[in-house]
Amino acid sequence: MTASPAEEGGEESKPNAHAALLQFASAAEEEMTLSDELEGIIRNLAETGAAACYPWDALRILLEHKLVLDANWRWIHTTEGYQNCYDGNEWDTSICADPEACAKDCALEAVDEKQYERIYGITRVPGGVRLNFVTGSNVGSRLFLLEDDDNYKLFKLKNCEFAMDVDSSEVECGMNGAMYFIEMAANGGKDAGYNAAGAKYGTGYCDAQCPHDVKFINGKANSKNWKPHPKDFSNTMGLGHYGACCAEMDIWEANKMATAYTPHPCDIDSPGQYMCSGTECGDNDSGERYDGVCDKDGCDINPFRNQNTTFYGPGAQWAVDSSRPMTVVTQFLTTDGTDSGDLSEIRRFYVQDGRAVASPSITILPKAPSYPDSITDQSCKDMKELFDNPNDFQEKGGNKAMGESLNRGHVAAFSLWDDIDVHMMWLDSAYPEDRERGEPGVLRGMCPGGEDSSPRNVRSKHPQGYVTFANVAIGEIGSTQSVYPGTTGPVPPTASTTTTTSPVATVKPTTTATATQPSCAKAWKQCGGRNHNGPTCCEEGWSCVVDNEWYSQCKPGTDTAFAQAKKGSDGRQKFLGPSFMQSKAEIKASAQAKKMETVLTDFWRDAPDLTLSEGETFQHSAVEPLKQSLLEPRREGAPWTTQRLCELLAQPRTSYKSTRSRWRSTAPTYPQKERGGLLAETLEGRPTETTTAAAISAAATLPPESEGVAVLAEAPKEGGGESGTPASTPTARKRKLPEELANGVVEE
Template sequence: MLSAALALSSLFVAARAQQVGTNTAEVHPALTVSTCTKSGCTTVAQSIVIDANWRWLHATTGYTNCYTGNAWNATICPDGVTCAANCALDGADYSGTYGITTTGNALKLDFVTTGANVNVGSRTYLMAAGSTTEYQILKVLGQEFTFDVDVSNLPCGLNGALYFSQMDADGGLARWPGNKAGAKYGTGYCDAQCPQDVKFIDGVANSVGWNASATDVNAGTGEYGTCCTEMDIWEANKMSAAYTPHPCSVTEQTRCSGTDCGIGARYSSLCDADGCDFNSYRMGNTTFYGPSDTIDTTKPFTVVTQFLTTDGTTTGTLNEIKRFYVQGGKVYPNSDSDIAGVTGNSITDSFCAAQKTVFGDTNEFKTKGGLAQMSKALSTGMVLVMSIWDDHAVDMLWLDAPYPPTASPSAPGVTRGACSPSSGAPTDVEKNSPGASVIYSNIKWGPINSTYTGTLVGGGGGGTGTGGSSSVTSVKSSTTAVKPTSTTSAKTSTTPPSGGGTSPKYGQCAGTGYTGPTVCAAGSTCTYSNPYYSQCL
């Protein structure tokens, strides 16, 4: 299917033309972020843009809608190429129409906004500093990404999602001649679900085979989908949360059709739609995350995600994705798995293999290349996506309730949160919780341990990666800051334990609570990282 789709797309290049309207000026809401080094963080003035799917799409010669409800205008859009030439994406009224507001370093996304038309949800992208035409490309391999989030106003059935997508920096502007919109108007979206509801793919309207049914759950989908690697940093509401890598066999945004999109054959897709998730509730700890739990979701908190490599560098291969939370000045390692046969509190290939086996899930994660394949996307760079949405396919049950509904809720891996199996129907959520919202703020990225501070509290366990850049290994309790306040160069640890043997290069050699080998392999020296971790470098 893929080769046929690519051949077909090549025929459209000369005629492709995604137009821009002039009725509303496009002004991207400002948003500050921070880039960090070991010596501190620097604030950068940037902005966000709303996805093209949400925009008013009208005839270039007037105000006639090209798309209304779930249907394309057949006269203006007899086919995808003609539609692209006849229709224009216009500028957006961010706050009035879409409920999107920014203040300093904070982005607030409202769920439902009303007016001349009702808008539900939104999807936004971070723009590059000083640019109105390119997305920020984040390269976080061997680094960490941190943000604050307020999910206190996100009930069951909703998802405040912050994630990376391997989109083109210019939204496809250069690859598809005649595309006049590009990143400035939020084009070029793709993810590991190979979504078919994207209205324009590769500069052409996705109007062929469009399902405009008023009752079909798959209404608003076309013949084609758009696939790319996706790293879900955060999918959550106040009841449950997950982070999930989704590798793909393709290494850039790719149009698909048929089984390449996973249509009728989920595991024949170009991408791993399931991914390998870590959801504390699903992994057996039902009191770690939620209202008044260890991570109290009635209050804002900080989410830290570390992408550790085999050699501890930004050019190594990804072998572990670690998670920490900071709330009230305290640093909490991610909860440990309490599922028999699955150990750890981070995502590794071995964790994923064990989880898939115990839960009886297909290990498409391994088939699509696992963390090594995800590593390629993180190295090349990905776009930051921030959204709020409800789920018209399966009511968000995969995030916060028993899923699949036909399985026993007590079976391993089935129950993902405390929400009811009937809690996430979009008609109910949109009616009962229109005022829901999520706030993302204080976005930072940089070297390991550069983006957050706090006092480590007990539990959580350590990961298994050998990259050595991890900030915390298994510690029961501590009143010492996780990250030293000194910004001087690395130093040899002064608190070696008594363990025998030899630690390999890039392995751990010292740290509070550590009992392993303290002698480093030839050619490396035990080098201090923080009170809990020293590494053979």
């Protein structure tokens, strides 16, 4: 299995300057200078003090990361030509006589950015990505986050919290817009067997269901005993002899009617694809579901399943309104509050409209001594007993085993899919079907299930469905949000303003630490509260502040807070993006944004050296006066000062209005405190045919890619999209780019 090279000849297209922070990976990268120029602007702004109004460190990290399409969705053809190795729902046996020959003689095709959108329905949004449900004949998609061109980014979640913004308002019954972590190999299994493609091409997928539809496992084709899926009506899906197993941590499995988060440990002690066969796979059809190497059920918390039927749903009557975007925060607590401790508890809360909403207590369980509201070994045991389900979670090692897997590193996956096997009823309807709906744990959501939620019906009635993921962040517990459950509002503005405000942490692990307690608690740690038997003082520079009768926390004293704000970071947070819900709360407290027309008028009046006559276009050098006006606030007559820049950065974005902008109908508006604000709209709103990437990169909200996206090769020719089969599409033709584009001008 090799990687198909980029098409030779011609000029490669430069990325659209309106592209969002996350990038799509491609097989060949071109050198770009715009990102270097942007980095210079960031550094200079920091030196002038203007960076105090934006978390530039978070921006730098985002610029370095890309998203890549799963190999299962890609066109597979011969290495010597363009004959399909996989056609419809079958392997071509003239090429794939055996798994080794197939992997040796077949290649995965690259995907350029236009194909991401046109074929797979994957588009950029500010700070994230949108996955469309049906695009032509393609259904759903799955993406992974890369560290660099050859490796996935590995997340180690113990003693951390993970946050992201999600919009599931258009994910209907029978669909699942999912974000989860899986213990894939960092390099995608490259060099295993005949795998020469690796992470750059999205290889190496596995999960706790040990899926049999993965086309390549450990560098070999899964072609042995391959057969079409018996329930597939689109004739694109198949099942092989082997399954691809690994541990899985489901952060977000949801549609607008139901949601769940679930750990799935496995009896596997190394990362990457574990190729199972027979009983090890735990296949349902063989009646061996609980005999395999992975816990397929997991230990889930679904509020509706736990009879909290008014917690999550579409509308203001629910505590969390799924018809609008929200921030989802998941915390991974350890026995001793350190990274090396065993995973003991997984907690969840939500932030919406600047308000933190705790996960509800599981009141259907016996109260001993209080109702649980998180995933612990005990709460899992109690739920399994009440629901009359096998406790395979405990059999596979429980939270401790899940933590050991997380400690080895997990890859982030983002997907949108439907369920050809059981129609997603395990998430949003009554399941299993042979049990009474009134039995505990059977009813999981308000969806009808059955044929109403079948892929045939869902694709026909809701092809326009989509899910949006944005502003991924990871940090120490209590570091990614400005509000937390049990607090009354944002933390006072004495903490750092270059990342999110350092907030109040949530309750610590339920298991009492056995290690010797220090004389005083460290920064942000618990220092008091009912039943607290640890230290009651804080280290120098920090004060023990009472949040409520159950919890007191070490917070920065005045001197410490000032020092952090001046430094710009407390050195503890590792952000992949800011929270737009936090920014929304800050924006509400800021002054009313000036109207777009006013800013447009001011900009062209105050920057006459950038004024264009009708029909003229920006040249690459035209951005220099604007840059200088931004970076030299004390220059006499400068139209833009750092104060004015910060004011602009605090303004909310409005939706794009360009009649030819692809964002006009597809991208939701996220009110973030991003670079550019209304200044970005000014540039985009100028009635010209083209705008330079350099000009926009200097002042717009959406920075360009750090490494360009090249047009690589032919588009996929065969297939239908379901479960990783690329849609059919005419052959993509490259065109020579106009001279203006080569000089830095890109089409809008």
